[in-house]
Structures are given as C-alpha cells and as structure tokens.
Amino acid sequence: MNNFSYYSPTYFDFGNDAESHTGQLVKRFGGNKVLIHYGGGSVVRSGLLDRVKDSLKEEGIAYVELGGVRPNPRSGLVYEGIELVRSKNVDFILAVGGGSVIDSAKAIAAGATYDGDFWDFFSGMHPEVALPIGTVLTIAAAGSEGSPDSVVTHEDGMLKRAMSSDVLRPKFSVLNPALTQTLPAYQTACGVTDIMAHLYERYLTNTEDVEVTDRMIEGLLLTMVHEGPRVIADPHDYGARANIMWAGTQAHNNSCGVGRSQDWSSHTIEHELSALYDCAHGAGLAVTMPAVFRYVMKHDVKRFAQVAVRVWGCQMDFAHPERTAKAGIDALQHFLVSIGMPSTLEELGGKEEDISKLVEVLFHGVEQGGTIGGFTPLDTKDCAAIYRMML
Amino acid sequence: MNNFSYYSPTYFDFGNDAESHTGQLVKRFGGNKVLIHYGGGSVVRSGLLDRVKDSLKEEGIAYVELGGVRPNPRSGLVYEGIELVRSKNVDFILAVGGGSVIDSAKAIAAGATYDGDFWDFFSGMHPEVALPIGTVLTIAAAGSEGSPDSVVTHEDGMLKRAMSSDVLRPKFSVLNPALTQTLPAYQTACGVTDIMAHLYERYLTNTEDVEVTDRMIEGLLLTMVHEGPRVIADPHDYGARANIMWAGTQAHNNSCGVGRSQDWSSHTIEHELSALYDCAHGAGLAVTMPAVFRYVMKHDVKRFAQVAVRVWGCQMDFAHPERTAKAGIDALQHFLVSIGMPSTLEELGGKEEDISKLVEVLFHGVEQGGTIGGFTPLDTKDCAAIYRMML
Numbered sequence: 001m002n003n004f005s006y007y008s009p010t011y012f013d014f015g016n017d018a019e020s021h022t023g024q025l026v027k028r029f030g031g032n033k034v035l036i037h038y039g040g041g042s043v044v045r046s047g048l049l050d051r052v053k054d055s056l057k058e059e060g061i062a063y064v065e066l067g068g069v070r071p072n073p074r075s076g077l078v079y080e081g082i083e084l085v086r087s088k089n090v091d092f093i094l095a096v097g098g099g100s101v102i103d104s105a106k107a108i109a110a111g112a113t114y115d116g117d118f119w120d121f122f123s124g125m126h127p128e129v130a131l132p133i134g135t136v137l138t139i140a141a142a143g144s145e146g147s148p149d150s151v152v153t154h155e156d157g158m159l160k161r162a163m164s165s166d167v168l169r170p171k172f173s174v175l176n177p178a179l180t181q182t183l184p185a186y187q188t189a190c191g192v193t194d195i196m197a198h199l200y201e202r203y204l205t206n207t208e209d210v211e212v213t214d215r216m217i218e219g220l221l222l223t224m225v226h227e228g229p230r231v232i233a234d235p236h237d238y239g240a241r242a243n244i245m246w247a248g249t250q251a252h253n254n255s256c257g258v259g260r261s262q263d264w265s266s267h268t269i270e271h272e273l274s275a276l277y278d279c280a281h282g283a284g285l286a287v288t289m290p291a292v293f294r295y296v297m298k299h300d301v302k303r304f305a306q307v308a309v310r311v312w313g314c315q316m317d318f319a320h321p322e323r324t325a326k327a328g329i330d331a332l333q334h335f336l337v338s339i340g341m342p343s344t345l346e347e348l349g350g351k352e353e354d355i356s357k358l359v360e361v362l363f364h365g366v367e368q369g370g371t372i373g374g375f376t377p378l379d380t381k382d383c384a385a386i387y388r389m390m391l
Numbered sequence: 392m393n394n395f396s397y398y399s400p401t402y403f404d405f406g407n408d409a410e411s412h413t414g415q416l417v418k419r420f421g422g423n424k425v426l427i428h429y430g431g432g433s434v435v436r437s438g439l440l441d442r443v444k445d446s447l448k449e450e451g452i453a454y455v456e457l458g459g460v461r462p463n464p465r466s467g468l469v470y471e472g473i474e475l476v477r478s479k480n481v482d483f484i485l486a487v488g489g490g491s492v493i494d495s496a497k498a499i500a501a502g503a504t505y506d507g508d509f510w511d512f513f514s515g516m517h518p519e520v521a522l523p524i525g526t527v528l529t530i531a532a533a534g535s536e537g538s539p540d541s542v543v544t545h546e547d548g549m550l551k552r553a554m555s556s557d558v559l560r561p562k563f564s565v566l567n568p569a570l571t572q573t574l575p576a577y578q579t580a581c582g583v584t585d586i587m588a589h590l591y592e593r594y595l596t597n598t599e600d601v602e603v604t605d606r607m608i609e610g611l612l613l614t615m616v617h618e619g620p621r622v623i624a625d626p627h628d629y630g631a632r633a634n635i636m637w638a639g640t641q642a643h644n645n646s647c648g649v650g651r652s653q654d655w656s657s658h659t660i661e662h663e664l665s666a667l668y669d670c671a672h673g674a675g676l677a678v679t680m681p682a683v684f685r686y687v688m689k690h691d692v693k694r695f696a697q698v699a700v701r702v703w704g705c706q707m708d709f710a711h712p713e714r715t716a717k718a719g720i721d722a723l724q725h726f727l728v729s730i731g732m733p734s735t736l737e738e739l740g741g742k743e744e745d746i747s748k749l750v751e752v753l754f755h756g757v758e759q760g761g762t763i764g765g766f767t768p769l770d771t772k773d774c775a776a777i778y779r780m781m782l
Contacts, residue, residue, distance in 0.1 A: 001568075001633040003406025008399060014650065015394025177392075209630025212614045212638045219610030223603045239600025242392040246650065247603045255641065259405065259633070 001209050001259040008253050010146050011172040014246065016238075018176045019136050022052050022094070023059035029132055029171035031092025034063040035085055037105045038096045039070065043138065048179060052096055052136055064088045069097065072274050072281070073104040075154045078118060081108035085131070095135045095170075099142020099194075099281075102135050106150035106168045109133050119154060122161040123365075130167045136174040139183055140245040141191030141282060143198055143252020145173035153275055159364060160271040175249065177241035185232050189339040190282025192228040192244065196221060196332075197266055197285040198251040203307060204263035204296075204375040214306070216256035221311045223247045225335065232339045263375040266292045269386060272358045277349040286341035287348060290333040291389040294326070299376045301325045345390040355387045392600050392650040399644050401537050402563040405637065407629075409567045410527050413443050413485070414450035420523055420562035422483025425454040426476055428496045429487045430461065434529060439570060443487055443527055455479045460488060463665050463672070464495040466545045469509060472499035476522070486526045486561075490533020490585075490672075493526050497541035497559045500524050513543060513552040514756075521558045527565040530574060531636040532582030532673060534589055534643020536564035544666055550755060551662040566640065568632035576623050580730040581673025583619040583635065587612060587723075588657055588676040589642040594698060595654035595687075595766040605697070607647035612702045614638045616726065623730045654766040657683045660777060663749045668740040677732035678739060681724040682780040685717070690767045692716045736781040746778045 011029075013021050026034060034056060036049070043049045044067075056063055066081050084090070085108060095105035109130040111118025121127045135145045144150070148168050153160040180188070199217045223243055230240040250256065266289045273284040297304045305321045308314040308328020317323045337343055345351070350358075359380050362372065371377035378386070402420075404412050417425060425447060427440070434440045435458075447454055457472050475481070476499060486496035501518040502509025512518045526536045535541065539559045544551040571579070590608045614634055621631040641647065657680045664675040688695045696712045699705040699719020708714045728734055736742070741749075750771050753763065762768035769777070 001406075001630060001637075003409070004403075006403040006405065007401075010398075012395075012397040014397065015392075018394070209633060211617050212611070212634040212641070215610035215614045216607065216641070217610075219606035219608075220603070223606045226602050239392060242600060242650070243603040246392075250603070250607070250646065255646065259637065 002207055002261070004258040006254065006258050007166050008146065008169065008255065010170050012146070012175055012249070013172065014175040016176060016178055018174045019048065019051055019179070020055050022134070022136060022174055023055035023057070023061055025172040025174070026056065026061055026092055026094065026134055027059045029092070029134065031061060031132060031134070033088065033090050034061055034092045034094045035081065035090045035108070036063050036065045036094050036096060037069065037081065037101055037108065038065075038067045039098070039101050040067070043096050046182065048136070048138070049096060052094070063094075064090060069101045069104045071100050072153050072160065072278060073100045075119060075152060075156075078104055078107040078111060078152060082111040082118060085112040091131060093131050093133045095133065096138070098137070098139035099144040102142065102144035102170070103150040103152060105133055105135070106130070106144070107152050110163070110165070110168065121163040122152060122154070127163065127165045127167055130165070133168070133170045134172045135170050137245070138179050139187065139191050140180055140241070140248040141194040143195070143248050145170060145175065146249045146253040151271070157364070158275045159361070160275040173249075175245050177238055177245045180241050180245065181236050181238065183235065185235060186340055187280070188231055188235065189228070189341055190280040191248065192224055192231075192339060193282040193286045193336055193341055195244070195248045195251045196224050197289060199256070200289060201263045201266060202257035202260070204303070205260040206375065207260035210260045213256045213258065213260055218307065218310045220247050220251050220256065221307075225311065228335070228339050261374055263373065265296070265373040265375065265378055268372050269362065269383060272362045273348055273350065275361070276354065276358065279348040283342055284348060286336040287343060287345060287390050290329055290343070291386050293329045293332070295382065295386050295389060296376045297322070297325050297329065304328055345387070352388070352391055355384055358387055359384050393598055393652070395649040397645065397649050398557050399537065399560065399646065401561050403537070403566055403640070404563065405566040407567060407569055409565045410439065410442055410570070411446050413525070413527060413565055414446035414448070414452055416563040416565070417447065417452055417483055417485065417525055418450045420483070420525065422452060422523060422525070424479065424481050425452055425483045425485045426472065426481045426499070427454050427456045427485050427487060428460065428472065428492055428499065429456070429458045430489070430492050431458070434487050437573065439527070439529070440487060443485070454485075455481060460492045460495045462491050463544050463551065463669060464491040466510060466543060466547075469495055469498040469502060469543060473502040473509060476503040482522060484522050484524045486524065487529070489528070489530035490535040493533065493535035493561070494541040494543060496524055496526070497521070497535070498543050501554070501556070501559065510545060512554040513545070518554065518556045518558055521556070524559065524561045525563045526561050528636070529570050530578065530582050531571055531632070531639040532585040534586070534639050536561060536566065537640045537644040542662070548755070549666045549752070551666040566636050568629055568636045571632050571636065572627050572629065574626065576626060577731055578671070579622055579626065580619070580732055581671040582639065583615055583730060584673035584677045584727055584732055586635070586639045586642045587615050588680060590647070591680060592654045592657060593648035593651070595694065596651040597766065598651040601651045604647045604649065604651055609698065609701045611638050611642050611647065612698075616702065619726070619730050652765055654764065656687070656764040656766065656769060659763050660753065660774060663753045664739055664741065666752070667745065667749065670739040674733055675739060677727040678734060678736060678781050681720055681734070682777050684720045684723070685780060686773065686777050687767050688713070688716050688720065695719055736778070743779070743782055746775055749778055750775050
C-alpha cells in the first residue's frame with residue numbers, strides 16, 4: 001500500500017425531506033449570500049427549487065440564481081457565474097442538481113476567488129482556495145457531492161477536462177433518495193454505470209497489498225449489481241434508490257481508492273465521446289469500459305480474474321485464468337446492456353470515420369509520442385484500437 | 392434505510408514516517424500549546440515520543456506531557472489531565488497511543504471546556520464543545536482515531552461507560568502501519584477482534600434495505616479474515632498491517648453503519664468483563680460475541696445465514712437455514728481461536744460465581760425490568776444466560 005492522505009470533511013444530510021434543512025446547513029457553514037446554480041426545468045417543475053428557496057428564506061439567507069447548466073457542463077456558463085458572484089457579492093455556491101451542476105458550481109467557486117482565467121485549473125494548475133459549496137443532489141452518479149473533482153468542457157475546441165482539489169469538496173450535501181425517484185430509467189442506468197466506472201477505475205491498480213480497498217470496491221460493485229436491476233424494474237423503489245445513492249457517494253469520495261494507483265483510462269477515453277456526440281457520460285462509459293478492459297486485460301490477468309470471481313460469480317479457471325478474466329468483462333457488459341445501456345459506438349451516434357478525430361482530440365496537449373492511462377500506458381495506436389473495439 | 396447525517400472531518404495522514412508531520416498537522420488545525428497524552432513506556436522506549444516532540448519543536452509548538460494511560464482508561468487520569476490543561480493553558484490534545492489513550496484524550500478534551508464533572512458526559516449528557524484532538528496511532532483496534540466515541544471506566548464502582556459526539560472526532564490522525572509492527576501477536580489479535588466486533592455490531596440490524604452497508608461491512612470482515620492470519624504469522628508484514636489499519640478506521644468511522652439500527656450488545660456485555668478482570672477488550676469480545684450471537688440468532692436467522700455465506704463461505708442450507716447461521720458463528724469462533732484469542736470466561740480469569748455480580752453491574756443505572764441491546768432487547772435473565780454460555 002502506498003502512503004496517502006485522506007480528508008473528506010463533507011457533512012451529509014441523508015433521507016426523506018432532507019432538502020428542507022438546506023437553509024440551516026448554509027448558515028452552519030457560513031453562507032450569507034448564495035448563488036443557487038441549477039440545470040434545466042426539472043428542478044423547477046418538481047417544486048424542488050421552491051422548497052430550497054423557502055428553506056433559505058426561513059434562515060434569512062439572500063440568494064441569486066443561475067440556471068441552464070447542461071449535461072457535460074460548458075465553460076460559458078462558468079464565466080457567467082463567476083461574473084454574477086463578483087457583482088452580487090455572493091459568498092456561497094449552492095448546486096441543486098446532478099454531477100454536471102455540481103461540477104459547474106465547483107468551477108465557479110474556484111474561479112471566483114482567482115484573478116486569472118478559471119480554465120487554468122483545468123489545464124494543470126491546482127486551486128488552493130475556493131468559495132464554499134453546498135449541494136442538493138438529484139441524481140446518483142458522478143459522486144461529485146462528496147468528491148474533490150470537477151469536469152468541464154471548454155467550448156473553444158470542445159475540450160473536456162478535469163480539476164481536483166480538497167478545497168472543492170462540498171461543505172455539505174443533501175442526499176434525498178426520493179428526489180431521484182422521478183428520473184427516467186435511461187438516466188438512472190447511466191448513473192449506475194458511472195458509479196461502477198468509478199469503482200472499476202480504482203480497482204485497476206499496479207499497487208501491491210491493497211486487499212482492504214479491493215474488498216471495499218467489490219462490496220460497492222456487488223451493491224450496484226443487486227440494486228441496479230431493482231431500480232430499473234421499479235423506479236419508485238426508495239430502498240434501492242437509497243442504496244445506490246450512498247454507494248455512489250462512497251464510490252467516489254476515494255475512501256476505497258487511497259493507497260493505490262488508479263486507472264481512469266475509461267473516463268479519459270469516454271470524455272471525447274460525450275464531448276463529440278453529447279451523449280450521456282454513463283452511456284459512453286458503458287461502451288468504453290468493456291473495450292478498454294479487453295484491451296488491457298493481458299497486463300494483469302489475475303486482477304481481472306479476481307473481480308470476475310468475487311463480483312460476477314465466475315468460476316476460476318486456474319489452467320486458463322484469462323478465460324475467467326474475459327468472462328468477468330463479458331458479465332459486466334451483459335449487465336450494463338440488461339439495464340438498458342448501449343454497447344457500441346454506433347448507438348452513441350458515432351462511426352468508424354470519427355476515430356482519428358477522437359484520438360486527435362484525446363491527445364491534445366499530450367506531448368508527441370506520449371501516453372495516457374494509469375494501469376497501463378496507452379498511446380495513440382492503443383487508443384485508436386480501443387475505439388475500434390467499440391464498433 | 393433510515394434517514395441519517397454523516398460527518399467525518401478527520402484528516403488522515405497514512406504511511407511510513409507519517410509521525411514526522413505531527414507538528415505541521417497540529418499547526419494546521421490551530422494548536423499552539425499541546426498536551427501530549429500517552430500510555431506506558433513503549434512509546435518512550437521505541438523513540439516515537441521523541442520523534443513526535445521533535446516534530447512539534449520544529450514548528451515551534453509548546454507542549455506539556457501526561458503519560459500513564461492504562462488499558463481500559465480510568466477516570467482518575469482524566470481528572471488529572473483536565474487540571475493540567477487548565478493550569479497550563481493547553482489548547483490542543485495530542486494522543487500518542489492506542490484506543491485507550493485516544494479515549495482518555497477525548498474525555499480530557501470534553502471535560503476541559505466544561506464547568507461540571509466530565510463524567511456527566513458518560514452518564515447521558517451530550518458534549519457540544521471540546522478542545523481539538525489529534526492522534527498518532529500505535530495499534531489498529533478501537534477505531535477511536537476516526538470515531539466520535541470514547542469509553543472510560545470510573546474508578547468509583549468500576550463503571551465502564553461510553554460517550555459519543557461529532558466534536559470528539561479527531562482533527563487529524565497519523566496512521567503509520569510500521570508503528571504497529573512491534574506489537575505482540577496477542578495484542579494484535581485483540582485489535583483484529585475489536586475491529587471485527589465493530590463490524591458485526593453494525594451488521595446486526597433490524598433495518599430493511601441496507602444492502603450497501605451490508606456489503607461494505609462484509610468487505611471489511613473479509614479483509615480481516617485475509618489479513619489477520621497473515622499478521623499473526625509475520626508481525627513485521629507491513630502490507631498486512633496497513634490493510635488492517637485502514638480497515639480498522641473504516642470499520643468504526645460509521646460510513647458502514649449509517650442508515651441502520653445497530654446492536655452493541657456484545658460491547659456492552661464485554662465491558663463488564665474487562666472492567667472486572669482487567670482483560671484486554673478484544674479478548675473479552677472474542678469470548679462474548681459467539682455467546683451473544685448464538686443466543687440472539689433465532690431473532691433473524693436469515694441475517695446470520697447471510698454473513699455465514701458471504702464472509703465465511705458456508706454453504707446455504709435452504710431447508711435448515713439455522714444450520715448455516717450456526718456454522719457461521721462457529722467459523723467466527725474458530726477463526727478467533729486460530730489467531731490466539733480465548734473462547735471461555737475461565738481463560739479471562741472469570742468463574743461461574745461472578746455471573747450475578749457481572750449482571751448486577753451491567754444493569755446498574757438501567758431501570759427495574761429494563762433491557763440492554765439493539766438487535767434484540769436483553770433483560771437480566773438473558774444476559775445471565777449469555778454469560779453462562781461463555782463457561
């Protein structure tokens with residue numbers, strides 16, 4: 001196990017009607033003037049936004065609003081949010097929505113306290129300070145409600161990039177599983193897939209002696225395998241929604257990723273798909289993961305066989321462990337298809353001719369002959385081969 | 392799943408030589424004058440205390456010292472610590488040791504900011520404020536390095552009681568697995584047992600729809616089953632020590648216990664054993680858990696069968712699930728004995744004649760005809776029967 005530090009100071013308020021505590025939570029964590037950041041009309045139509053505003057009013061907390069965050073959040077709205085924060089003397093960012101809204105809120109929180117262009121933080125600079133952030137989560141997926149991470153797409157070149165810093169961990173997150181009960185099955189399945197990807201990308205490691213985090217990851221994967229089909233069969237199943245919601249937070253707060261190298265190839269390779277085709281991130285991951293795993297499997301057959309046995313119930317073939325490893329990847333793909341996820345590039349709207357463009361954008365900013373990836377380095381040829389495996 | 396809030400803001404610095412960061416960490420979390428609290432001579436002999444002092448000196452942080460904490464920490468030293476904190480204007484408590492030292496430090500931290508008797512907090516009052524606490528952990532067991540809990544024994548009546556409050560969560564904890572490599576096998580096994588008890592007591596629940604925390608608990612139990620025998624076979628195995636250390640923290644920070652009722656009967660019943668016989672808490676738990684589980688098993692055979700199958704690899708007997716449940720408890724006990732733990736009251740120094748005294752002290756403060764326990768209520772007759780099952 002590697003040395004590490006771990007700090008996850010987010011306060012979680014979990015359960016039915018938890019959003020009614022939002023005002024008290026903002027006050028507890030020092031907010032006086034709030035920017036409420038949200039996406040489309042669903043939080044308006046459902047009445048959630050009004051309930052959140054009522055809760056702020058009850059505590060005498062002033063607010064301004066900025067809606068319009070779209071999936072795969074864009075830089076334009078972040079610039080707008082930063083301006084609004086500065087002109088209205090906002091001191092607290094409240095994200096009401098899913099991962100895209102929270103990620104956009106994090107970019108605004110970091111950018112508002114910085115003299116330069118916020119995009120510097122998505123180009124390698126580390127944010128040391130940010131405005132405090134709170135979240136009211138409406139979809140279990142990205143884990144952004146408890147993570148130090150944010151992913152934003154710059155409209156100039158459609159570059160989808162990430163930043164990470166402990167100052168971006170929300171001060172509080174309101175997790176009410178009932179708020180996710182109205183999500184369509186497809187979006188729910190995308191969330192399940194994203195959570196599983198956060199677990200798989202941490203599972204793929206070169207670090208020795210990581211049994212504890214292996215076992216924690218496997219436990220959370222088994223939860224998704226059990227609860228995913230339940231929630232697809234009955235979207236109003238509160239219990240299944242609750243299990244998925246807490247698993248989604250635990251999957252990405254990094255308690256199960258510490259002390260080990262991690263991969264993130266699937267996320268990196270997928271980012272170009274959702275940037276180019278504007279598909280859902282989870283749907284892109286459902287196509288990407290099996291392709292990446294089949295391509296890199298040979299570098300650690302034992303690890304892929306382990307997850308096949310422990311999570312997917314495959315029989316270990318000691319004479320041909322690569323068969324067990326492959327059976328586990330097949331089982332993952334069958335599972336994802338069974339909950340309604342795509343399995344090919346075509347289903348995302350892609351075609352073979354796009355591959356050179358996908359690889360080109362993927363390696364934008366990577367030095368000539370360089371590689372991406374963590375578990376095993378992947379160069380342009382590798383990534384082109386992986387994209388071809390998605391056809 | 393029940394509604395819950397969860398807040399675990401401890402900063403963990405994990406790995407080789409992490410204790411050299413102690414001074415920086417005290418400074419980061421606002422300490423200027425530290426009480427270094429520790430136990431017997433081992434932290435002196437090993438040079439750890441000197442390394443911690445050097446780290447404080449490097450940051451220009453003043454300190455006073457109070458050693459002498461013993462296993463099952465006593466009220467007398469807590470009163471002494473509170474006096475010392477007040478007379479020397481200490482503003483930060485630094486525990487260097489295991490769970491007993493940390494628990495004693497928490498009691499001092501809460502008592503020093505309170506006008507009344509600190510024991511009020513162990514008699515039902517909730518501490519709302521406490522001095523900040525940091526820890527340098529030397530044994531993986533109690534989980535106190537990341538928990539809101541403290542257990543102290545009052546010398547007047549040898550009452551062993553607990554308090555809990557989020558203000559008692561340490562600001563930081565230094566976790567260096569190498570510091571545990573010199574622990575004797577017996578103490579190491581006691582730690583493994585304590586960690587497993589924290590998991591089992593959370594696993595025994597009446598709450599429906601808790602797959603995610605079930606799976607997290609099972610993953611941590613499987614880690615202990617794998618790493619426990621490794622570390623008993625080779626106490627210097629850093630990897631095994633590291634896995635046990637992170638598992639111990641995760642087992643008791645309550646991330647796997649939220650949203651569900653919990654039990655704690657084994658801990659409560661054991662507390663009287665370690666209070667009366669001054670045995671190690673873990674050793675007491677090794678004797679207590681199988682007795683309690685066999686006694687209460689009938690109230691949820693399915694749950695006991697589930698852990699038997701998922702953790703102990705027992706075959707599910709659908710016609711006779713109680714056989715599977717019992718096989719799982721037998722497997723737990725065999726495991727504990729295999730790592731050197733006792734299985735009878737006699738091995739702890741107890742005898743049948745003590746049982747009435749044990750039950751009497753156990754129910755001190757409980758109203759006439761009242762019960763203890765969480766999973767299922769236990770009255771004096773039940774507890775006497777459980778103690779008899781340990782013979």
